[in-house]
Amino acid sequence: MNRSYGKLLLVVAVFSGIVFAAYAAAAAEMGGMQGHQHPMAGPELAAKPDEVKAVISTVPKEISAGRPATLLFSLSDASGKPLENLSVHHDRLVHVIIASRDFSVFAHIHPEDFGPITPSMKKTARYPVRFTFPRGGRYIIGIDFASGDRNFSRRFLVDVSGEPRTGPARKDLAREKTFGDLAVSFSSVPERITAGNEATLTYLFRSEGQPVTDLEPYLSAPMHLAIIPADLSRFIHTHGELPGMMAMGHQGHGHDMTMHMRVPDRFGPKVEVHVVFPAKGLYQIFGQVGHKGSVTDTSFMVEVE
Numbered sequence: 001m002n003r004s005y006g007k008l009l010l011v012v013a014v015f016s017g018i019v020f021a022a023y024a025a026a027a028a029e030m031g032g033m034q035g036h037q038h039p040m041a042g043p044e045l046a047a048k049p050d051e052v053k054a055v056i057s058t059v060p061k062e063i064s065a066g067r068p069a070t071l072l073f074s075l076s077d078a079s080g081k082p083l084e085n086l087s088v089h090h091d092r093l094v095h096v097i098i099a100s101r102d103f104s105v106f107a108h109i110h111p112e113d114f115g116p117i118t119p120s121m122k123k124t125a126r127y128p129v130r131f132t133f134p135r136g137g138r139y140i141i142g143i144d145f146a147s148g149d150r151n152f153s154r155r156f157l158v159d160v161s162g163e164p165r166t167g168p169a170r171k172d173l174a175r176e177k178t179f180g181d182l183a184v185s186f187s188s189v190p191e192r193i194t195a196g197n198e199a200t201l202t203y204l205f206r207s208e209g210q211p212v213t214d215l216e217p218y219l220s221a222p223m224h225l226a227i228i229p230a231d232l233s234r235f236i237h238t239h240g241e242l243p244g245m246m247a248m249g250h251q252g253h254g255h256d257m258t259m260h261m262r263v264p265d266r267f268g269p270k271v272e273v274h275v276v277f278p279a280k281g282l283y284q285i286f287g288q289v290g291h292k293g294s295v296t297d298t299s300f301m302v303e304v305e
């Protein structure tokens with residue numbers, strides 16, 4: 001056992017009271033965790049869940065609402081060595097999604113957002129982000145990273161002290177919502193989504209009554225999505241496609257084709273997402289699009305039967 005792994009274990013031991021690493025669920029989640037989901041699994045779906053390990057630690061140890069916190073993700077391979085060979089995917093080394101249990105809080109951040117990636121971060125495979133949790137209660141933290149040509153996702157739960165506390169998610173199946181200056185119509189085919197079967201989600205964007213045709217890529221994809229069930233048992237990160245891109249994507253190897261496809265500089269008004277929901281229940285779908293130089297976060301809920 002090398003020294004850094006020893007330290008890692010110590011960190012786990014020290015923080016185990018407040019941090020829940022999701023190893024138990026990892027095997028069940030593998031199918032739902034890859035960047036782009038297909039019933040036809042690509043070779044990367046065969047990756048063993050214990051092939052890489054991700055551990056979260058936080059400073060301070062107990063996070064309080066309204067106080068800045070540092071979240072540190074330590075990545076290691078099966079033998080416990082730091083995972084040094086992370087590859088950039090979607091323009092970043094590590095993607096971090098944070099959502100509150102009631103889904104009123106959402107953030108998508110990266111270590112790169114807080115300064116350059118240092119040689120020491122790469123060598124130790126320890127990547128920090130900073131975040132101020134606005135309310136107390138339970139949060140899900142999902143991370144995505146790639147090593148070689150394999151994508152990995154891991155999920156953690158953290159409890160934040162302080163009032164007011166976020167409660168459970170409430171069912172809200174509204175299909176027309178406005179986010180910033182974008183009016184969004186959300187629909188699914190089939191309308192009744194069933195577990196284990198692919199559904200196509202379509203977003204139609206309008207602004208001042210007109211279809212929006214100048215959406216912009218965000219981190220090299222037409223849309224970034226984080227899909228989270230109400231019981232926070234999974235974290236699915238996937239990407240939108242433009243209608244018509246799909247035919248190409250589906251000829252591929254069943255992994256994240258959007259990574260290999262050039263996204264037009266401007267597009268709209270529709271973005272499609274192909275998702276296989278792994279189990280019954282309510283899921284919140286956070287979708288992010290670029291428009292006029294900034295990123296708009298959208299949020300819809302689906303009920304999977």
Ligand SMILES: [Cu+2]
Binds near residue numbers: 094096108110219
């Ligand atoms: Cu990201």
